[in-house]
Amino acid sequence: MVTIKVELQGELSEILPILIEAARVAAEGIKPDPNPSKPRIARPDPLQDPELLEEKELAGIPTMRDELIQRNRLKETPLTHWDKDEVSDVYDGLTIRCKEIITEIASDIEGYSFYDLLSKFNLQSGKALGGILASLGHQIKNKDYNDYVYPLTWVNIPGKNRCYKFVDPAWSDFLTA
Numbered sequence: 001m002v003t004i005k006v007e008l009q010g011e012l013s014e015i016l017p018i019l020i021e022a023a024r025v026a027a028e029g030i031k032p033d034p035n036p037s038k039p040r041i042a043r044p045d046p047l048q049d050p051e052l053l054e055e056k057e058l059a060g061i062p063t064m065r066d067e068l069i070q071r072n073r074l075k076e077t078p079l080t081h082w083d084k085d086e087v088s089d090v091y092d093g094l095t096i097r098c099k100e101i102i103t104e105i106a107s108d109i110e111g112y113s114f115y116d117l118l119s120k121f122n123l124q125s126g127k128a129l130g131g132i133l134a135s136l137g138h139q140i141k142n143k144d145y146n147d148y149v150y151p152l153t154w155v156n157i158p159g160k161n162r163c164y165k166f167v168d169p170a171w172s173d174f175l176t177a
Contacts, residue, residue: 079149080149081149081168082148082149082151082168083170084173088174090136090145093135094135097132097135098132102133105164105165106166107176108163110163111155111165112163113163114162114163115162133152136151137150151166151171152164152166
């Protein structure tokens with residue numbers, strides 16, 4: 001049983017929606033709507049609404065179902081490994097700072113310590129390093145190498161902790177040549 005003691009002043013038409021919302025919150029244990037006067041619009045789930053799916057399919061608009069099917073196909077497809085020309089294509093579009101960092105990572109075949117990278121390049125945080133390395137992901141996406149093995153990964157090495165390491169040897173070979 002829930003007891004609510006409220007002292008409100010105003011017109012009943014203004015107070016009643018607030019009381020109803022408070023009772024609903026108390027009964028359901030959910031957070032109140034910060035703007036109860038704004039109407040909520042219920043949108044059908046496109047994966048569940050056959051009419052909406054049919055309208056989109058007739059109009060030739062890809063549906064979420066089509067996207068999910070495509071994503072699943074990509075997961076089933078084995079990833080492609082890099083060759084020297086493809087690595088060069090991506091590398092040419094990288095920022096200078098990103099080129100410096102990935103060249104340094106390639107210098108240690110076992111894996112380059114995350115903390116050593118931060119100190120060597122005078123970076124304050126992992127976010128700063130990640131922001132620089134985002135250039136790599138950006139170029140891979142822009143040059144449409146999405147179905148290729150992502151070149152970098154994390155490894156845990158005793159005594160070094162978290163380390164960056166190249167997964168595909170084409171990258172290490174290209175950067176250390």
